[in-house]
Amino acid sequence: MKLYFAAVALCLTGVKGFSGFGTRMLTPSGISSRGKTFGMAPRHIVRTPLSPPRQTFTSLSASVAKLSEPQGQLLSTVDVFIFDCDGVIWRGDSLIDGIPETLEKLRSAGKKCFFVTNNSTKSRAGYKKKFDSLGLDVAAEEIFSSSFAAAAYLEQSKFLEKKAGKKVYVIGEVGICDELDLIGVPYIGGPADEGKQPEMVSGAKVDHDEDVGAVIVGFDRHINYYKIQYAQLCINENEDCEFIATNLDAVTHLTDAQEWAGNGSMVGAIKGCTGQEPNLVGKPSPLMIDYIAEKEGLDRARICMVGDRLDTDILFGKNNGLKTCLVLSGVTTEEKLLGPENDVAPDFYADSIADFFVKETA
Numbered sequence: 001m002k003l004y005f006a007a008v009a010l011c012l013t014g015v016k017g018f019s020g021f022g023t024r025m026l027t028p029s030g031i032s033s034r035g036k037t038f039g040m041a042p043r044h045i046v047r048t049p050l051s052p053p054r055q056t057f058t059s060l061s062a063s064v065a066k067l068s069e070p071q072g073q074l075l076s077t078v079d080v081f082i083f084d085c086d087g088v089i090w091r092g093d094s095l096i097d098g099i100p101e102t103l104e105k106l107r108s109a110g111k112k113c114f115f116v117t118n119n120s121t122k123s124r125a126g127y128k129k130k131f132d133s134l135g136l137d138v139a140a141e142e143i144f145s146s147s148f149a150a151a152a153y154l155e156q157s158k159f160l161e162k163k164a165g166k167k168v169y170v171i172g173e174v175g176i177c178d179e180l181d182l183i184g185v186p187y188i189g190g191p192a193d194e195g196k197q198p199e200m201v202s203g204a205k206v207d208h209d210e211d212v213g214a215v216i217v218g219f220d221r222h223i224n225y226y227k228i229q230y231a232q233l234c235i236n237e238n239e240d241c242e243f244i245a246t247n248l249d250a251v252t253h254l255t256d257a258q259e260w261a262g263n264g265s266m267v268g269a270i271k272g273c274t275g276q277e278p279n280l281v282g283k284p285s286p287l288m289i290d291y292i293a294e295k296e297g298l299d300r301a302r303i304c305m306v307g308d309r310l311d312t313d314i315l316f317g318k319n320n321g322l323k324t325c326l327v328l329s330g331v332t333t334e335e336k337l338l339g340p341e342n343d344v345a346p347d348f349y350a351d352s353i354a355d356f357f358v359k360e361t362a
């Protein structure tokens with residue numbers, strides 16, 4: 001862990017606007033927490049002779065290749081695949097077709113696989129159980145959740161040493177709490193504040209703990225006004241209280257029937273009452289990819305980020321020097337990818353990761 005984070009500072013020198021931990025990272029909108037607005041991420045238009053002809057779309061349609069010859073386009077140049085989970089491996093609690101076979105083939109071909117999720121509701125151990133329940137043989141060490149990233153960030157920034165006696169206030173579910181337990185950081189809030197309502201009579205107020213030195217905001221299906229008020233008081237009134245966001249996803253997959261409001265809505269509530277921008281630890285912040293690349297001693301040029309979102313997964317890959325592949329099995333449609341509003345171009349796109357191997361014909 002320590003070795004990784006020491007190296008992270010070096011790795012991050014290429015990330016515009018980043019100046020080390022303890023400094024807020026760029027958001028997908030390109031706005032830093034210091035209030036300075038940086039330019040959008042540069043376009044990375046890929047031109048490849050393997051791009052199939054297109055007629056129905058504009059903008060990137062001539063420059064983004066649909067995966068058609070996976071061995072030559074992808075497998076021969078990639079040693080490590082980093083998969084987003086929601087919309088790539090599963091949708092809600094439903095496994096996407098062909099995933100177990102594809103992962104098995106990738107491993108048989110000597111490829112390393114990691115699984116990165118912005119969802120903070122589970123710890124790494126919690127995600128391991130989900131993989132197990134879906135019949136996928138994945139080690140806990142191959143899983144990187146934003147709940148783990150939040151704890152790793154506190155560990156790197158030496159929260160326990162630099163803020164002795166301080167604790168964390170959690171807006172979020174059990175995943176964040178479990179990860180904080182593993183590194184011994186005390187916390188309050190989280191599921192314990194579920195259902196609480198502040199009294200609204202004359203003279204009533206919420207008393208907050210002045211020893212809260214950081215507020216972590218992750219996805220919370222039980223967020224309420226009490227939690228928002230508590231977080232507001234900690235950030236606005238406690239000296240040097242950090243505001244940490246596990247992720248800024250606008251929408252998420254809770255079920256496979258529709259999109260649901262994501263953690264961006266919870267973070268937005270706290271931004272709205274504090275005027276502060278959070279330290280972002282999930283995608284597209286570089287923290288998790290730096291951890292993986294450093295820990296495994298990997299060549300970034302031979303790592304491919306595979307995801308279903310342009311503004312987090314693909315941007316995350318591009319900002320970190322990885323190859324990128326968008327899959328259409330999640331939130332992004334081909335129309336959106338190739339339409340005039342989009343300027344984030346993956347190296348390749350495919351219907352799903354099952355297309356990483358040419359289907360055998362009978």
Ligand SMILES: [Mg+2]
Nearest residue numbers: 084086087308
């Ligand atoms: Mg996803």
